[in-house]
Amino acid sequence: MTRSDERRAPHHVVVIGSGFGGLFTTKALARDDVRVTVVASTGHHLFQPLLYQVATGVLSEGEVAPATREVLRRQRNARVLLGTVTDVDLASRTVTSVHPAGENHLHYDSLVVAAGAGQSYFGRDEFARYAPGMKSIDDALELRGRIFGAFELAELAEDPDERAALLTFVVVGAGPTGVEMAGQIAELAHRSLRDDFRRIDPRSARIVLLDAAPTLLGAFSDKLSGAARRQLERLGIEVQLGQKVVGVDADGVDLEDADGRTSRIASRTKVWAAGVAASPLGRRLAEQSGATVDRAGRVEVLPDCTLPGHPEVFVIGDMMSLDRLPGVAQVAMQSGHHAADQIRRRLQGRETGQPFRFHDKGSMATVSRFHAVASVGKVEVSGFIAWLMWLGVHLVYLIGFKNRITTLLHWLVSFVGSGRSERTATLQQVRARGALLEQEERAAAAVAPPAQEPVTAKEE
Numbered sequence: 001m002t003r004s005d006e007r008r009a010p011h012h013v014v015v016i017g018s019g020f021g022g023l024f025t026t027k028a029l030a031r032d033d034v035r036v037t038v039v040a041s042t043g044h045h046l047f048q049p050l051l052y053q054v055a056t057g058v059l060s061e062g063e064v065a066p067a068t069r070e071v072l073r074r075q076r077n078a079r080v081l082l083g084t085v086t087d088v089d090l091a092s093r094t095v096t097s098v099h100p101a102g103e104n105h106l107h108y109d110s111l112v113v114a115a116g117a118g119q120s121y122f123g124r125d126e127f128a129r130y131a132p133g134m135k136s137i138d139d140a141l142e143l144r145g146r147i148f149g150a151f152e153l154a155e156l157a158e159d160p161d162e163r164a165a166l167l168t169f170v171v172v173g174a175g176p177t178g179v180e181m182a183g184q185i186a187e188l189a190h191r192s193l194r195d196d197f198r199r200i201d202p203r204s205a206r207i208v209l210l211d212a213a214p215t216l217l218g219a220f221s222d223k224l225s226g227a228a229r230r231q232l233e234r235l236g237i238e239v240q241l242g243q244k245v246v247g248v249d250a251d252g253v254d255l256e257d258a259d260g261r262t263s264r265i266a267s268r269t270k271v272w273a274a275g276v277a278a279s280p281l282g283r284r285l286a287e288q289s290g291a292t293v294d295r296a297g298r299v300e301v302l303p304d305c306t307l308p309g310h311p312e313v314f315v316i317g318d319m320m321s322l323d324r325l326p327g328v329a330q331v332a333m334q335s336g337h338h339a340a341d342q343i344r345r346r347l348q349g350r351e352t353g354q355p356f357r358f359h360d361k362g363s364m365a366t367v368s369r370f371h372a373v374a375s376v377g378k379v380e381v382s383g384f385i386a387w388l389m390w391l392g393v394h395l396v397y398l399i400g401f402k403n404r405i406t407t408l409l410h411w412l413v414s415f416v417g418s419g420r421s422e423r424t425a426t427l428q429q430v431r432a433r434g435a436l437l438e439q440e441e442r443a444a445a446a447v448a449p450p451a452q453e454p455v456t457a458k459e460e
């Protein structure tokens with residue numbers, strides 16, 4: 001943005017987050033007489049629905065996460081800043097963020113908060129060390145290293161029990177992400193890696209999909225959920241429902257069923273695809289505005305997506321709790337458009353406060369190559385037609401022409417052929433989480449008060 005643009009457009013919109021909500025808000029303001037600053041903790045826009053393909057070697061991280069700066073390079077009224085927002089002061093209209101070189105403060109006239117959601121381990125954060133979630137590029141690359149690494153170690157293992165644990169993959173959470181992840185691990189084991197090893201047969205891999213709920217793909221009808229389950233079982237995946245995970249360690253998972261019976265699965269590779277928790281910024285906003293947050297930490301906004309008493313602050317996407325709308329990309333994109341529209345109306349002196357109306361364009365989940373389930377209005381389809389629909393929708397929403405072309409090529413390699421173009425994994429990807437956690441634990445121990453010496457009563 002040039003200095004003259006800044007003079008022409010004094011209204012400053014700060015957008016927190018470069019995910020679906022943040023990016024769609026920013027793009028919707030491209031022609032408006034505003035300055036937009038996007039501040040996000042990563043330099044990329046992440047297409048989360050395809051993360052599982054990064055984890056299983058189908059796609060590269062660049063294909064699902066283009067640089068936000070590049071996506072917005074032609075939008076002259078927008079600038080992009082790296083930074084993790086640590087505080088929002090509603091009274092002084094200031095956003096504070098931290099970045100590797102220091103701290104930044106931004107004053108806003110309008111604020112759009114789209115910081116999304118992270119993984120929830122339902123109060124058992126210690127599971128994260130052994131069962132990475134699926135929320136970021138870091139997660140996907142770590143999982144890629146763990147999944148391909150497990151086959152490598154199994155080839156070396158002398159002990160049959162050890163080999164079996166290395167060839168057992170447990171996916172926790174039977175929503176769309178868990179189903180997609182389990183399906184891709186099965187395809188990897190049964191097709192892509194089939195001829196690559198000499199001592200082990202990758203086809204003997206055991207893939208277990210677990211959920212505490214009694215159904216899989218709970219957001220879909222019984223018919224589609226049943227179709228997905230049959231396809232998973234055809235792929236050799238064990239679906240275990242009604243099983244609550246009560247323990248996770250390096251060597252396996254502990255389960256408890258509805259009757260309190262416990263069991264254990266020995267497994268070296270676990271994937272956590274259950275539970276989300278909205279960004280902690282939501283609680284900070286709620287404290288200051290009197291809004292409430294739901295169990296997942298989402299802010300209960302007014303019908304126009306604003307905070308009570310703050311018509312200049314919008315909370316959208318996965319951070320917003322409104323009309324029981326699901327945490328999906330369509331809600332984030334459409335609520336971003338709505339926020340942009342409300343800002344425009346205010347600047348034009350038109351009436352504001354129109355409620356956000358969500359247009360449900362349907363939902364879909366892919367189970368394996370050539371097989372998906374899709375529900376669009378009253379139409380429900382499963383199998384190849386649904387898979388083609390899934391393919392089309394994902395290509396349309398993938399950001400960037402270049403990414404669409406390379407993604408299509410990689411899909412041809414994996415789905416028509418049996419290869420995986422992105423099998424590279426580094427030791428750093430696999431080990432970094434553990435090293436960072438240890439560093440944090442050491443730092444926490446260093447600031448903790450010294451342990452009290454037991455006090456023994458002295459006789460006077």
Ligand SMILES: Cc1cc2nc3c(=O)[nH]c(=O)nc-3n(C[C@H](O)[C@H](O)[C@H](O)COP(=O)(O)OP(=O)(O)OC[C@H]3O[C@@H](n4cnc5c(N)ncnc54)[C@H](O)[C@@H]3O)c2cc1C
Pocket residue numbers: 016017018019020021022039040041042044045046047048049050051052083084085086114115116117134135176177279281316317318319327328329330332364
């Ligand atoms: C594995 C997976 C698969 C999914 N599959 C589907 C699917 O098939 N279909 C579907 O509709 N939806 C799917 N979803 C859900 C969908 O991706 C989300 O609903 C959507 O991304 C929400 O958009 P958002 O903008 O609210 O948040 P996000 O897209 O999560 O973006 C949040 C942004 O905020 C930034 N951020 C976070 N905290 C801070 C901070 N403190 N300071 C600054 N920046 C911050 C992040 O870096 C990111 O840029 C999936 C999600 C996951 C994780």
